[in-house]
Amino acid sequence: MTRPQPSPDLLVVQNLGISFGGLKAVDGMSLTIRRGGISGLIGPNGAGKSTLFNLIAGYHRPTTGRVWLAGEDITGLPPHVLFGKGLLRTFQIAREFSTLTVRENLMMVPGGQLGETWLGALLRPGRVRAEERALRARADEILEFLQITHVAGLPAGGLSGGQKKLLELGRTMMVDPKIVFLDEVGAGVNRTLLYAIADAIRRLNKERGYTFCLVEHDMQFIADLCDDVTCMAQGRCLARGTVETILSDEAVIAAYLGRGRAAKGMGLAGTPIEAGVA
């Protein structure tokens, strides 16, 4: 007897929309994200990419449409509930606890720890210590995976921009997520750390099966990592396909560079697109 195969689509978004005042920031977006893949989401400034991430990850409630995760309707659920279901979102500006050490930033990610309540700490000190040891071991394993063990004991506020982005990635790893939405993880990061971040994403995908969706303006980063790409413009889906087809698509190039430059045959492949170029 053959077993039913799980659907290849981990996340399905249908007709999602939200308006701010009169502006339709996301206007009937549909999207599918394949289980075990790395998908890219591109589009000029103000296209609605971050807002779409916010709608999916529960930071905004959509006015239209639905979102399913592994077949379950998760539309409008708040971020902490989605976190528990393995759906996580990082932000363009890293959100570390600056006075805590890097290791502590990792250790505090999983919620519901026994040591968080005075009663738990008082009544079960042995279990609290065991829980803390397990969290510390997990944090140290992640720091080693990301090759940033040397900053484990430093305050997170003193890290470079790229190291903070690696820490953000590490924080998602503390809960073994199903799907991670990375919002401009490469923005403002030097080339060396950008390679380290790309390498970590690739290994998390291949070795641990994490599914990723990346918003990114650096087209080389998108081309190096993504299996498929969706381009948004004015809150809508402009085009969707393989990296090669999307980065050479005339409508996509025009959305970024303007019609005239698109007509001169200027492509996007390999080009870091500066914010604001559109």
Ligand SMILES: Nc1ncnc2c1ncn2[C@@H]1O[C@H](COP(=O)(O)OP(=O)(O)OP(=O)(O)O)[C@@H](O)[C@H]1O
């Ligand atoms: N909370 C908000 N209130 C009002 N308008 C908003 C809000 N959030 C986003 N917008 C507007 O919605 C539109 C889409 O913004 P969004 O940040 O999603 O675009 P983006 O594609 O992520 O852009 P970028 O690449 O510059 O980050 C923009 O016009 C933005 O000004």
